[in-house]
Amino acid sequence: MCAALLHASDASLLCCAENSDSLDNLEESPSHSRGSAAVQETSDGNDVFSNQQDERDFGDHAGFFQGEGSADYREVLLAMEAKEKDFMPCWEKVDAQGEGMLEHRSRVVTCMQDLCRKLRFGDSTFFAAVNLLDRFLSVHAVKDDLRVLFPLIGIACVSIAAKMAEVHIPSLRSLQALMGPNLPFNAQHIQRTEMGILSSLGWAVNCITPYTVLAYVVKQKCAERPDREGLALAVFQEAVQQLRTSVLGKEYLVRSATESARACVALAFEGALEANAQQRQANDDGAIKRNREGFETGAYPNKRARSPTTPLCSQWLF
CATH class of the missing domain: 1.10.472.10 (Cyclin-like)
Structure with a gap:
């Protein structure tokens, strides 16, 4: 069959001249x-794929986001x-x-x-x-x-x-x-x-493709942020995940590459800002907790240890 x-x-879609060797627009x-999937051929002629770990991840783009262009x-x-x-x-x-x-x-x-x-x-x-x-x-x-x-x-x-x-x-x-x-x-x-x-x-x-323009869209989106380098990498990583999911749907076919990239970056940017806000809040809460524990236990030598009946606020003597 x-x-x-x-x-x-x-x-006929499968058939054409096979002697063409020009790729006019290859740039x-x-x-x-460039990938790192290695293919080796054994002595019996069978191909086996090496288990070489792809270490590229997002390293190349991290350098791009650090650039000052x-x-x-x-x-x-x-x-x-x-x-x-x-x-x-x-x-x-x-x-x-x-x-x-x-x-x-x-x-x-x-x-x-x-x-x-x-x-x-x-x-x-x-x-x-x-x-x-x-x-x-x-x-x-x-x-x-x-x-x-x-x-x-x-x-x-x-x-x-x-x-x-x-x-x-x-x-x-x-x-x-x-x-x-x-x-x-x-x-x-x-x-x-x-x-x-x-x-x-x-x-x-x-x-x-949307992935081709993604890093440029991310850099543009984060250009005015004081924390742009770290934020851009976080946004890029999340936007890639968004792209991988959206590729299956109709919208991916309807939108241009830039439109798809911008849509994914917008979602990723919002998520990254929310995650940063939550992290800052967690850091602030942790600092407050450490200060409170320090005052309560007398860990700070210039402060009086609080007695069990003394309100905590009265020990905040500067």
């Missing part, structure tokens, strides 16, 4: 982090806003494919997220892969009888994005193994699907 699907005329983006990041953000429309999916075309399309998309995006987590890929890789998927669905209507190909399309998008953002790229055989034994796809199917996606999107794969 799989072979018939892959070679049917309706499945290095400062927001695209005045208007530079604002200029970059404006440039991204001007260009992001070139990488926006068309929600109307995706929605026109039927009620089940959004559910299928949500399921495959969840699988893509799990795959990126297993491979220790960075967030930039995951969100770029989702962008490729959404834009592909905007130019190709996947018919009901071909939706069995969704896992194949999703894993091909992850593979393409990884080649753009990661240092260590897993082999197609490794990706095939991670798809599980129940899916009748092999490495050649993944490769052909990659080429079909690239051809459909005009090789425009260095895309602008």
Whole structure:
């Protein structure tokens, strides 16, 4: 059945010339982090993934938030806003494919997220892969009888994005193994699907996603705060979590990259301010408690110890 699907005329989305070697718009983006998922090949030819811990976390962005660049990041953000429309999916075309399309998309995006987590890929890789998927669905209507190909399309998008953002790229055989034994796809199917996606999107794969602009939006939001460095990192971390959740919904498809980033940053910023206020209150309460205990026990040598019957306030003699 799989072979018939892959070679049917309706499945032309998987077929294109495989001898193209140009990536016209491939540029290095400062927001695209390089991964540390290592793939090793054993003597028997099997790929095994190392257990190397991804130590990037938010360290790169912490340095970015500490920078003193005045208007530079604002200029970059404006440039991204001007260009992001070139990488926006068309929600109307995706929605026109039927009620089940959004559910299928949500399921495959969840699988893509799990795959990126297993491979220790960075967030930039995951969100770029989702962008490729959404834009592909905007130019190709996947018919009901071909939706069995969704896992194949999703894993091909992850593979393409990884080649753009990661240092260590897993082999197609490794990706095939991670798809599980129940899916009748092999490495050649993944490769052909990659080429079909690239051809459909005009090789425009260095895309602008909400994650691409997120750090710049955070820095702009926190620029006037006296505690901007620590606050910005806290806001960024929470905003990433918000993005990971929102990626499954319709709003993620409807909004531009900057709109999605700003919405997540607004929620994260409000939460960070509330958390800071609670922490300050807890610190103040702790200081008051320590002072009170010091006066009661005579821990402060210049103060009289309070007798059991003396009101505490009378011992606050300065």
